[in-house]
Amino acid sequence: MKKILKNAYVLMSADAVIKKLDILIDNGIIIEISENIDGENAEIINLENKLITPGFINTHTHLAMSLFRGIGDDLTLEDWLFKEMFPREDLLNDELTYYGSLISILEMLSKGVTTVVDMYLFMKGSAEAVKDTGIRAFLTRGLGYDNDDGWKRRIDETLYLFENYHNNYNIKIGFGPHAPYTCPMNKLEEIAELTKKYNTFSTIHLYESINEREMYTFEDLEKTGLFKNDVIAAHCVHVDEKDIKILARNEITVAHNPSSNLKLGNGIAPILKMLEHEVNITLGTDGAASNNTLNIWDEMRFAALLQKKNGPEKFKTEEALRMVWENGGYALNEKIGRLEENYFADLIVIDLDSLEFYPKDINRIKSHIVYSPINKVYATMVNGEWVYYDGEYPKLKGKEYFEKFHKLYFDIEKKFNSQKS
Ligand SMILES: [Zn+2]
Numbered sequence: 001m002k003k004i005l006k007n008a009y010v011l012m013s014a015d016a017v018i019k020k021l022d023i024l025i026d027n028g029i030i031i032e033i034s035e036n037i038d039g040e041n042a043e044i045i046n047l048e049n050k051l052i053t054p055g056f057i058n059t060h061t062h063l064a065m066s067l068f069r070g071i072g073d074d075l076t077l078e079d080w081l082f083k084e085m086f087p088r089e090d091l092l093n094d095e096l097t098y099y100g101s102l103i104s105i106l107e108m109l110s111k112g113v114t115t116v117v118d119m120y121l122f123m124k125g126s127a128e129a130v131k132d133t134g135i136r137a138f139l140t141r142g143l144g145y146d147n148d149d150g151w152k153r154r155i156d157e158t159l160y161l162f163e164n165y166h167n168n169y170n171i172k173i174g175f176g177p178h179a180p181y182t183c184p185m186n187k188l189e190e191i192a193e194l195t196k197k198y199n200t201f202s203t204i205h206l207y208e209s210i211n212e213r214e215m216y217t218f219e220d221l222e223k224t225g226l227f228k229n230d231v232i233a234a235h236c237v238h239v240d241e242k243d244i245k246i247l248a249r250n251e252i253t254v255a256h257n258p259s260s261n262l263k264l265g266n267g268i269a270p271i272l273k274m275l276e277h278e279v280n281i282t283l284g285t286d287g288a289a290s291n292n293t294l295n296i297w298d299e300m301r302f303a304a305l306l307q308k309k310n311g312p313e314k315f316k317t318e319e320a321l322r323m324v325w326e327n328g329g330y331a332l333n334e335k336i337g338r339l340e341e342n343y344f345a346d347l348i349v350i351d352l353d354s355l356e357f358y359p360k361d362i363n364r365i366k367s368h369i370v371y372s373p374i375n376k377v378y379a380t381m382v383n384g385e386w387v388y389y390d391g392e393y394p395k396l397k398g399k400e401y402f403e404k405f406h407k408l409y410f411d412i413e414k415k416f417n418s419q420k421s
Helices: 063-068 077-089 094-110 123-133 148-165 185-197 210-214 218-223 241-249 258-263 271-276 296-310 317-324 326-332 362-371 400-420
Strands: 002-010 019-026 029-034 042-046 050-054 056-061 113-120 136-143 171-177 202-206 231-235 253-256 280-283 347-351 379-382 385-389
Touching: 056 231, 056 253, 056 280, 056 296, 056 317, 056 326, 063 077, 063 094, 063 113, 063 123, 063 400, 077 400, 094 113, 094 123, 094 385, 094 400, 113 123, 113 326, 113 379, 123 136, 123 148, 123 171, 136 148, 136 202, 148 171, 148 185, 171 185, 185 218, 218 241, 241 271, 253 326, 258 296, 271 280, 271 296, 280 296, 280 317, 280 326, 296 317, 296 362, 317 326, 317 362
Parallel strands: 002 042, 002 050, 056 113, 113 136, 136 171, 171 202, 202 231, 231 253, 253 280
Antiparallel strands: 002 019, 019 029, 050 347, 347 379, 379 385
């Protein structure tokens, strides 16, 4: 059924001017945005005193890691990953990743994220959680090389996802080589071929910690052919000018994860330098185990504040908005990140009575969005369907998910601790 969102203020994109407009939606697509749309044969939704903006795009996370939130708060990336995360991940299965992903998605939907890029394992669980909640997702099975059998199994798992989920349930599948230190160059060549064959994207962690500079170069990466297709490179904290030029000439998108980079003590990515070279920058929360919130509003705020160390005029408010909207749509090659005719109806509704948004002056709203994060949005729509509305998740029924999540969490911790001792 057609829907008309009426009487709300609408911010169509980062550079737009806020206006009172109606939005007509049919079959998941925005058909018209204008003043006073006629309401015949449509469900009318009155959103007086609300603001509608594009939904946020979180381009880097590991959904099921909500299971590991709060573990290893004060460790380096290497200790956190090899001592705390990898041994626990060995205990995962599809059921655990389903509930872990579900909790992360619910948190994100309540905060206005409509699209997420996930890289993890037991991705069938993640895909099922996406299906049940209705978020838009770009899913990748994390790929590393230990031996030929393990490698083949992981590639097969990716191909299983293609067969069962690609272009269904708001899901697209890509390739997720974890990082060059877990996935050697000859394997990246293989992934480059597969990415081309399946006409999809890949995502990889690059130069997250300073130690990685000793392990590989961006020239080596470029030679693998990986950069010939769409790539989202997470972090890029320790890139120099030469590396940035390689990112720019290959049109690689960087997923900037300021909170995670700070928490793991990796540093601050040189975002202004990358912007000078016109690198497409997007934002990610990373997983709940290294953040620990999945609040993309915080990432916007940090991204802006951290770059202001070079002078407050250097980083504009709109730049932070572009990173969660248009730049994400561009990175993913999808009609998302703007409210425009023929774009997907992926949007959020913010209650202008939220105290963080006082004073209710539409000339200040962009500043409020970037610098005054609110705890929860009023509603979130993906593909024309409400996936979060006034505190409820219309596609999910019952509360048993939360109990199940905790039961599984305590089981896995018990197993982990008994293996340690
Ligand atoms: Zn990550």
